[in-house]
Amino acid sequence: MRRWLVEAALAVVAVALGSFFLATTLNEGGGWPIGAELAAGAVAVAALVRYRRSRPVALALALIALGLLFGLPMGATPVALFAVALYRPAGVTVAVAAVHAVSLATVYLIALGPTRTYWEATISLILLHVILVAVGMLVRAQRRLVRSWAERARVAERGDELRVEQARLAERERIAREMHDVLAHRISLLAVHAGALEVRRDAPAGERQAAGVIRQSAHDALEELRQVIGLLREPAEDRPQPTLADVPALVAQSRAAGERVELELSAAQVPAAVGRHAYRIVQEALTNARKHAPGTRVRVAVAGRAEQGLVVEVGNPLRAGRAVLPGSGTGLVGLRERVQLAGGRLEHGPTPAGEFRLRAWLPWHP
Known part of the structure; x- marks a missing residue:
């Protein structure tokens, strides 16, 4: 129209x-x-x-x-x-x-x-057309500029979406690697116990046969698990996964790097999976504080108990100006993906008191 x-x-x-x-x-x-x-x-x-x-x-x-x-x-x-x-x-x-x-x-x-009428008519018409051509060229240049800006905006938006998606995939891969470590350890223990029961001479023949089936099934499950998830493993991460008990050591590393970190840890006997998630949350929060608010005092609080859940809260004063270290903005995306997959909730942002607070709730089932 x-x-x-x-x-x-x-x-x-x-x-x-x-x-x-x-x-x-x-x-x-x-x-x-x-x-x-x-x-x-x-x-x-x-x-x-x-x-x-x-x-x-x-x-x-x-x-x-x-x-x-x-x-x-x-x-x-x-x-x-x-x-x-x-x-x-x-x-x-x-x-x-x-x-x-x-x-x-x-x-x-x-x-x-070559009369006066000729010059007046010729000059006026040519000037009219020159003005219209100049305006048309200006409009064309303006349209091309707007299109280039729109294309840059689309490229930047696609880049942001790609970085967010990569952060989510990276977090899922890391969770998969952690799952591989945990399940491989449990299944290996199951295979060892089943093998010990299988070689017991005083055990009935039926139990030894059942133990053999369990041992073989555990062995097959372990091999399949390694084939499916083992490809996600990176050589640098071929080590035991951190738990909530490793948070004090993480805080000590941050203090050694010059950060002023206060730790309140009032949760004990946390399930290994919940502890790993809490460790990663504290790790990312300390990294963000080091990037965006260096030199400020960081408060880390981890508390909770069974049936009520584990609460991880990290806060630091906001600092004016730009961050000392560049950030991609994908760390919090990865944390949100991790917390959501664990069935928890994540909140972050500035507070009226002039602080940046990150608060995560994780379900804790005994």
């Missing part, structure tokens, strides 16, 4: 300009019969509406020739030149405008001679 309104408005402008040029020509006693002028004008306006966007150069050249013969089509020529400037490169636009100016000056010189 908007496109047709634009085309109609341009047609009205072309007809109005053409009527002015036709009236001027008739007042001077020249021009073709009205029927021929109307037919030429109708052809010019129809061609303008039809080919202004698709073939602006051919349209402009045709209207230049038609406008030199008839008065009414002259109104469509400026619109055609504007379309060339809007949809074609600057070199093509300048060439078409030069052809029009030279043609106009030559024909008017032959018709009027």
